[in-house]
Amino acid sequence: MKVMKWSVIALAVAAGTSQMALASQQSEAKGFVEDANLDLLLRTTYFNRDYKDNRADARSLGQGFITTFESGFTQGTVGVGVDAYGILGVRLDGGRGHTYGAMFERDSNGDPERDLSQAGAAVKLQFSNTVIKYGNQFPSLPVLAYDDSRLLPESFTGTLITSNEIEGLELNAGRFTADSAMQSSSRDSLNYLDLTLKSIDVVGGTYAFTDNLSASLYYADNEDIAKKKYANVNYVMPLTADQSLAFDFNIYDNKYDKRAFGETQDTTIWSLSAKYSVGSHAFILAHQRVTGDGNYEYDIGDGGSSIWVANSYYSDFNSKDERSWQASYELDFSDYGVPGLFWKTAYVYGDNVDTGTGEGKETEFFNQVQYVVQSGPAKDLSLKLRNSIYRSNSDMRNYYSEDLNEIRAFIEYPLSIL
Structure with missing residues (x-):
């Protein structure tokens, strides 16, 4: 597709006539200590996958302690700072028959670890509106995105440059050489291909043409595994004071x-969603398609969240030749006297999957409710409960996943120490 032939340079050219950023971030730096933050996030996570074919359920309960320190930048032409973190996860449930492998890795005897811990740090430099960071960090880009959907966050080791020199344009470039998975203390975690990350180079950017229109382009070269291109266009059309219509288009070409997959594969996945918002309500319709030689693969050294498409819930509806449709609804209870309470429900249907034995079909019914305490001693305490009911036909069941009901529950309490 033509959109995939664009380069990040094209974004910069398009922005060339735009106004340069008026203020320099570095000129406003207050100092290493003066702008520093030290935070502790207490997170309790419960995970339960109830498989409907009578196999043993996968479940786990853990307590996480996630401490993060972000310094300010020293004053001067070039500012210097440090970011650091320390994480600890403690298993609260029983032994081998009770543990979900994506929360606690197993020891040499096949038993889940009692606890996981890790510490990391990154040095950062800032000049004008550009930051260079080297060390252990949590990148969140469409082609390299850390996963934080269980107990402890995934992390990467490498260099990332983030530049905002032109107003409305953010450019990113980086190289990472190690990946630490959510369930592991190791810096060189194995992905599902039983491979470790050798290196991944990323480059790209996002440009806001107006307050309502933005576009992104990214490229990643995951050594000996994959080369990925990504594009996004997002447009919000205001209708009235409390109504809007938003369109979001995402596409990966991979x-x-x-050497990793047995044969060279070329696969494309794209999604288009339309969201109508009126007051506290939002209604979403989305369509997603996969074309090419195989599945859209991710979490292969590029992070467990590197799938920025519309129909990604328990299933990502990312199988070979799959077509999927979504209808969903969101409700913010603020206008009903309960600020901080939010509910989302979605139904996704996928078919046309080439399983090699027939046509695969799958459905998912998703619900998530979240409440954040707005005031008082427990201010910012967050309670989140999500449920997925997943079903598939026999061809899909053997190809992707067995039928299951999944529950994820999170209790999070952030504490600002400094």
Whole structure:
């Protein structure tokens, strides 16, 4: 597609006539200590996958302690700072028959670890509106995105440059050489291909043409595994004071290396969603398609959240030749006297999957409710409960996943120490 032939340079050219950023971030730096923050996030996570074929359920309960320190930048032409973190996860449930492997890795005897811990730090430099960071960090880009959907966050080791020199344009470039998965203390975690990350180079950017229109382009070269291109266009059309219509288009074009997949594969996945918002309500329709030689693969050294498409819930509806449709609804209870309470429900149907044995079909019914305490001693305490009911036909069941009901529950309490 033509959109995939664009380069990040095209974004910069398009922005060339725009106004330069008026204020320099570095000129406003107050100092290493003066702008520093030290935070502790207490997170309790419960996970339960109830498989409907009578196999043993996968479940786990853990308590996480996530401490993060972000310094300010020293004053001067070039500012210097440090970011650091320390994380600890403690298993609260029983032994081998009770543990979900994506929360606690197993020891040499096949038993889940009692606890996981890790510490990391990154040095950062800032000049004008550009930051260079080297060390352990949590990148969140469409082609390299850390996963934080269980107990402890995934992290990467490498260098990331983030530049905001032109107003409305953010450019990113980086190289990372190690990945630490959510359930592991290791810096060189194995992905599901039983491979470790050798290196991944990323480059890209996002440009806001107006307050309502933005576009993104990214490219990643995951050594000996995959080369990925990504594009996004997002447009919000205001209708009235409390009504709007938003369109979001995402596309990945990927080439997978035969050294990892047995043969060279070229796969594209795209999604288009339309969201109508009126007051506290939002109604979403989305369509998503996969074309090419195979599945859209992710979490292969590029992070467990590197799938920025519309129909990604328990299932990502990312199988070979799959077509999927979504209808969903969101409700913010603020206008009903309960600020901080939010509910989302979605139904997704997928078909046309080439399983090699027939046509695969799958459905998911998703619900999530979240409440954040707005005031008082427990201010910012967050309670989140999500449920997925997943079903598939026999061809899909053998190809992707068995039928299951999944529950994820999170209790989070952030504490600002400094």
